[in-house]
Amino acid sequence: MFTGIIKEVAEIRDRSSSSVTVGMDTSAVKTGDSVAVNGVCLTAFLVKKGEAVFDVSARTFQLTNLSSVKTVNIELPLKAEYYISGHFVTGHVDGSVKLAKVEDAANFKKLHFAFEKSFSPFIALRGSVALDGISLTVEGISGGVFSVNVIPETVKRTNLSGRKAGDAVNFEADPLARYIVNNMNMPGEGITKEKLKKWL
Structure with a gap:
């Protein structure tokens, strides 16, 4: 983990x-x-x-x-005594997304990624994704493209500084999203929208 x-x-x-x-x-x-x-x-x-x-x-x-x-x-794997600063990442990559555009903003970079339709259920606004293993937050979704904002410290400490439009980047959905979608698609009652409303 x-x-x-x-x-x-x-x-x-x-x-x-x-x-x-x-x-x-x-x-x-x-x-x-x-x-x-x-x-x-x-x-x-x-x-x-x-x-x-x-x-x-x-x-x-x-x-x-x-x-x-x-x-x-x-x-390296999570140790029990460490602070959990990002989100849970399993290392079981779902596939890759393509870096479509890089925008320079005042104090961060905005990266736009094109994704395949099968990933849609796992990408939510303000939800977590792992891109090349980096925990990032989805800031926007439009059609088949989602965007993330990356602060300078993250650019400096990762390989994002060398990324350019057209590059393939490893994508892992938030494990919680994966389990919820899987249960909602199970035959029988599974997790329903009504149950989620009650729990949330």
Whole structure:
């Protein structure tokens, strides 16, 4: 489990059809540990000083941008004593969205992302999403595009500074949204709009 608060931007040094090698701080990582690499939960099978090698399945390469990016956001798993500064992120990426436009505002950047229709139920105004593992808040939705505002500190501490229009970015829906939508679509009564109104 992760929170979407990035600890390090690292470089992919090598990749094969079943793995990626990442140059990163490995002082707190050991073989078998899970690490969020650009928001994707991966298991380290080889760790040495300053470098870790992670298993990557063909399906993960297909769903994510790990086959093409050069730099990745790194987050280690949540510890119980840490503050939860973002939102719960599982590292189970749903797919990718495309960066459609970058706008510079007075004290932040506004990023617009085009998404596929199947993601629509999981994207809500003021809701949370994880983009390349970064916990961000949806500030606007128009048609098949949502936008997020990114403060300078987040740009500085992540790989967003190098992102440009047309880039594919890993997308993970808020797990709570995923479970609610899944239950509402279950056969039988499941979670109904009436039940949600009572609970909320």
